[in-house]
Amino acid sequence: MTxxxxxxxxxxxxxxxxxxPEVFAFDEDEILTYHPEPPQSQHDKVRTAVTACPVRAIxxxxxx
Amino acid sequence: xxPLRRVVVVGASLAGLRAAEALRRSGxxxxxxxxxxxxxxxxxxxPLTKQLLTGGWRPEQTTLPVAPGLDVTWRLGVPAGGLDVxxxxxxxxxxxRLHYDGVVLATGxxxxxxxxxxxxxxxxxxxGLDDAAAVAETLPRARRLLVxxxxxxxxxxxxxxxxxxxxxxxVEPRDWPLLGPAGPHVGRxxxxxxxxxxxxxxxxxxxxxxxxxxxxxxxGAELTDGTNVEADLAVLALGAKPNIEWLAGSGLVTDxxxxxxxxxxxxxxxxxxxxxxxxxxxxxxxxxxxxxxELISLGHWSNAAEQADAAAQTLLQPDTTPRYRPVPSFxxxxxxxxxxxxxxxxxxxxxxxxxxxxxxxxxxxTYRRNGQLVGALTANRTSRLAPFRAEIQRRLTSxxxxxxxx
Numbered sequence: 436m437t438x439x440x441x442x443x444x445x446x447x448x449x450x451x452x453x454x455x456p457e458v459f460a461f462d463e464d465e466i467l468t469y470h471p472e473p474p475q476s477q478h479d480k481v482r483t484a485v486t487a488c489p490v491r492a493i494x495x496x497x498x499x
Numbered sequence: 500x501x502p503l504r505r506v507v508v509v510g511a512s513l514a515g516l517r518a519a520e521a522l523r524r525s526g527x528x529x530x531x532x533x534x535x536x537x538x539x540x541x542x543x544x545x546p547l548t549k550q551l552l553t554g555g556w557r558p559e560q561t562t563l564p565v566a567p568g569l570d571v572t573w574r575l576g577v578p579a580g581g582l583d584v585x586x587x588x589x590x591x592x593x594x595x596r597l598h599y600d601g602v603v604l605a606t607g608x609x610x611x612x613x614x615x616x617x618x619x620x621x622x623x624x625x626x627g628l629d630d631a632a633a634v635a636e637t638l639p640r641a642r643r644l645l646v647x648x649x650x651x652x653x654x655x656x657x658x659x660x661x662x663x664x665x666x667x668x669x670v671e672p673r674d675w676p677l678l679g680p681a682g683p684h685v686g687r688x689x690x691x692x693x694x695x696x697x698x699x700x701x702x703x704x705x706x707x708x709x710x711x712x713x714x715x716x717x718x719g720a721e722l723t724d725g726t727n728v729e730a731d732l733a734v735l736a737l738g739a740k741p742n743i744e745w746l747a748g749s750g751l752v753t754d755x756x757x758x759x760x761x762x763x764x765x766x767x768x769x770x771x772x773x774x775x776x777x778x779x780x781x782x783x784x785x786x787x788x789x790x791x792x793e794l795i796s797l798g799h800w801s802n803a804a805e806q807a808d809a810a811a812q813t814l815l816q817p818d819t820t821p822r823y824r825p826v827p828s829f830x831x832x833x834x835x836x837x838x839x840x841x842x843x844x845x846x847x848x849x850x851x852x853x854x855x856x857x858x859x860x861x862x863x864x865t866y867r868r869n870g871q872l873v874g875a876l877t878a879n880r881t882s883r884l885a886p887f888r889a890e891i892q893r894r895l896t897s898x899x900x901x902x903x904x905x
Contacts, residue, residue: 447837447881448830450801453888461882484714486517489545489800491831 438471444492452460454487455480486497503600503775504529506814509579509590510605510742511535513543514803516563518603519571521811533571534589534605536578539628540565545800548652548864549832550658554639558632579606582749584773601814604746604757604765604778605807608739608798619711619718622733625656637732641665641849641878645707645730646721649676651831653736654689657698658833667698668728670720672705681840681876682850684864690834690876692860696834701726709733712731717813739798741782746756751776756796763810779803779811788824788898789843789873789891799829826891839881841888842874854880 440451441458445467450499451459458481475480485496506522508515511533535541542561550556554649565571574591581590583603589597612622625631633655638644644660646653649671657669673679675686693700704724712718719729722831735843743753750773751765752758757778764772780803784794784835802825809823831838844850847866854863863883866874871894875887 438778446832448828448880449839449884450828452881452885453826453828453841456596456885460885464880464881465879487801487804 436473436479436481438469438473439494439496440467440469442467442490442495444490448489450487451484451491454484459484468493483493503527503814505532505599506603507532507534507597507599507601508605508786508836509534509577509582509589509779510603510782511537511573511575511609512561512605512607512780512803513541513800514605514607514807515603516541516565516862517804517807518605518779518811519569519796520566522815523566523569525815527786527811527815529600530597531569531571532574534574534577534579534591534597536574536576537627537629538574540573543729544626547625547628548655551631551873552638552656553633553662556626557626558698560577561628573708580605581844582746582751582776584749584751584767587775594793599775599776602776603807603810603814603838604776604782605744605780605803605810606782608741608781609844611736611740613737615708618733619715621717621731622709622735624735624737625652626739626807634697634732634734638665639752641730641732643668643728643730643732644731645670645706645728646736647720647733648738649689649693649700649702649735650680650736650738651677651829653734654693654833655831656734656736656828658692658696661696661698661834668730669698670704670706670722670726670728672703674703676700676702680845681864682844682847682864683810684850684852684855684879687839687860688855689838692833692836701728717862728876739781741796743782754784754794756794757782758794759783759785760811761824762820763806763823764813769893776813777814779806781811785823787843788895789868791847795843797827797829799827801825824895826888828888836878837881838878838900839875839882839884840874840876841864842872842891845875846873854883867884875893892895 541563576594580592612627643666676689704722741756781798784796786792787795812820844866862878
């Protein structure tokens with residue numbers, strides 16, 4: 436699974452950080468950072484993050 | 500597997516759509532009917548007071564994506580007229596009767612109307628796509644917009660109008676904007692934001708009456724403080740009313756909302772849940788432990804999405820579904836300032852400003868009730884929210900270990 440976040444769409448709603456805190460976080464400048472290749476154990480949480488994002492900025496490519 | 504063969508979802512907005520998606524994702528393969536009173540496919544509401552009003556988006560851009568495999572029978576443009584829980588039937592306003600094995604009630608809420616006599620042409624509410632599109636069409640030509648109510652919706656409408664250079668008067672009967680939902684620290688911060696962006700903000704004043712010309716068109720309003728406002732367009736942002744009237748006579752308890760238990764099950768007059776009936780979104784009220792198990796109602800995007808998911812699980816797995824006990828979250832954007840909150844700030848008896856950086860419009864406020872954290876709100880500081888949310892989540896999890904429904 437590869438995670439791609441459209442940072443032009445992202446408006447810091449923070450829902451992905453709540454859903455999958457090991458994958459998504461904000462840095463000190465309030466910019467979203469994320470793990471583009473999360474381990475298998477995180478995949479369910481990442482899928483939750485995808486549906487929790489109100490601006491649909493998170494996309495998954497390939498992988499199971 | 501599930502014995503359900505036909506599920507009817509009443510309400511085709513975010514909660515209704517998310518419930519349908521959750522049913523399919525969880526393996527429900529039977530017939531799925533989505534009923535909506537508007538003619539539109541499900542659309543997203545947050546952009547209505549933002550991109551739609553500033554002209555950045557056309558109305559059709561608010562349409563929510565529908566997964567190709569959803570396999571839904573749409574009944575759009577037809578309001579529901581009644582529910583018979585013993586006969587498992589939804590009555591539609593056009594006379595149709597839909598039998599169900601399971602039903603999701605998600606009819607949402609509508610804008611609270613002006614309580615007085617009829618208003619002149621040019622006084623609007625914004626709740627649905629058509630309302631917002633009507634305001635969006637006249638807004639760029641307006642000489643002055645009057646917004647009544649400086650809550651989240653009213654504030655966003657004022658900000659959208661300023662973004663396209665329209666003069667705005669914003670009237671709020673309380674001492675600060677957002678005083679009820681977010682307290683005085685946030686109220687002062689937001690009042691300063693409005694004024695810095697050129698809004699004529701009138702606090703502690705309501706509208707006594709609207710004034711019109713001989714053609715019945717809006718010319719302004721007289722305020723309760725004796726002053727007048729000239730305006731040729733007005734938006735009422737007076738809050739929302741749950742769409743529960745159609746459930747009269749169903750035997751379900753409606754008291755300021757559809758009263759549900761923690762499993763998203765509407766309760767009957769006898770206090771028991773009605774079998775095979777679940778509910779989600781803005782029409783519901785249900786007990787939340789952060790509120791001492793008092794009934795709460797949340798007209799928020801993420802609640803509609805998450806509660807719909809929980810309601811679908813209850814419908815499919817009535818005996819093994821955990822309680823719906825979310826840490827609520829909410830957001831609003833004002834003049835590019837991102838306001839984000841977790842928990843239930845409105846419950847607080849005390850609030851405290853943890854950070855305030857005026858130059859960068861940054862704010863962090865925490866909310867406590869009986870000394871315990873119940874919420875936090877930030878402006879341009881979303882990075883600070885996660886630990887507060889985690890603390891609230893830990894307390895909710897420890898409260899009682901998710902007993903199963905009875």
